[in-house]
Amino acid sequence: MIAYRAPGAYAAELVVPASSVVPKPARLSWEQAGGLMVAGVTAVHALQAIGLRETDTVLIHGAAGGVGLTAVQLVVERGATVLGTASPAKHDVLRDLGAIPIPYGPGLADRVRAAAPEGVHAAADLVGTDEAVDVSVELVADRSRIATVAAFERGAGAGIKLLGGGPGADPGAAVRAAARLQLTEAAGAGRLRILIAGSYPLREAAAAHRRIMTGHTTGKIVLVP
Numbered sequence: 001m002i003a004y005r006a007p008g009a010y011a012a013e014l015v016v017p018a019s020s021v022v023p024k025p026a027r028l029s030w031e032q033a034g035g036l037m038v039a040g041v042t043a044v045h046a047l048q049a050i051g052l053r054e055t056d057t058v059l060i061h062g063a064a065g066g067v068g069l070t071a072v073q074l075v076v077e078r079g080a081t082v083l084g085t086a087s088p089a090k091h092d093v094l095r096d097l098g099a100i101p102i103p104y105g106p107g108l109a110d111r112v113r114a115a116a117p118e119g120v121h122a123a124a125d126l127v128g129t130d131e132a133v134d135v136s137v138e139l140v141a142d143r144s145r146i147a148t149v150a151a152f153e154r155g156a157g158a159g160i161k162l163l164g165g166g167p168g169a170d171p172g173a174a175v176r177a178a179a180r181l182q183l184t185e186a187a188g189a190g191r192l193r194i195l196i197a198g199s200y201p202l203r204e205a206a207a208a209h210r211r212i213m214t215g216h217t218t219g220k221i222v223l224v225p
């Protein structure tokens, strides 16, 4: 079983309400199952907030992160076009998942325009940089179709949607709770791949956090008992 939400889960054993538990797809390893939910429900919430449609071209910032990789796959599954920012070393991973990879950094808006001459309908900032917010606002005409899960201050100033646990953000509790079964169904059917960047025993949680803090992992860092 997978428990989500499960506050206090840095533990070998945990008591959670029955309503927090969903079945673990047999296809997933325990590491993949452990990496599925936080990134997954955040990705689903972001795509719901930007009003994803199958005819859209969507810009995903931070596409190679835990949240980004799931968001990319869900956009592709929906049939929309996805442009994903990442460092060049990760472009093959994004291409494999069906995204058009774009390097972030100076000149990003022009590179996106070149890759999507018809324009970008919606954008999700899944990394939290100023650049992600600024380029999204520059390229997407409708600010209600831009969301951030990390750049809360800049996002508030830009009038875009703020999602998750940040100040003034929409926690999206109902969307996220409903997303759990969508995610287990997609992962169980092999339509959603969960990439594991590293697995650490619980006693090495500090090392796991140091790895996350590099800000350049590809996929999830998970703790195992």
Ligand SMILES: NC(=O)c1ccc[n+]([C@@H]2O[C@H](COP(=O)([O-])OP(=O)(O)OC[C@H]3O[C@@H](n4cnc5c(N)ncnc54)[C@H](OP(=O)(O)O)[C@@H]3O)[C@@H](O)[C@H]2O)c1
Binding pocket: 038, 039, 042, 061, 062, 063, 064, 065, 066, 067, 068, 085, 086, 087, 088, 090, 104, 105, 126, 127, 128, 129, 149, 150, 163, 164, 165, 166, 212, 215, 216, 217, 218, 219, 220
């Ligand atoms: N609000 C919520 O509910 C919620 C939930 C979960 C996570 N978050 C937040 O969402 C963010 C991403 O989380 P995550 O777990 O996906 O992170 P992660 O797995 O650590 O991935 C971060 C990714 O960001 C990319 N990156 C680094 N600098 C970048 C830049 N300047 N432009 C574009 N991409 C860049 C890295 O790729 P490269 O190596 O290619 O640079 C890396 O793949 C974090 O800030 C996290 O706190 C929010």
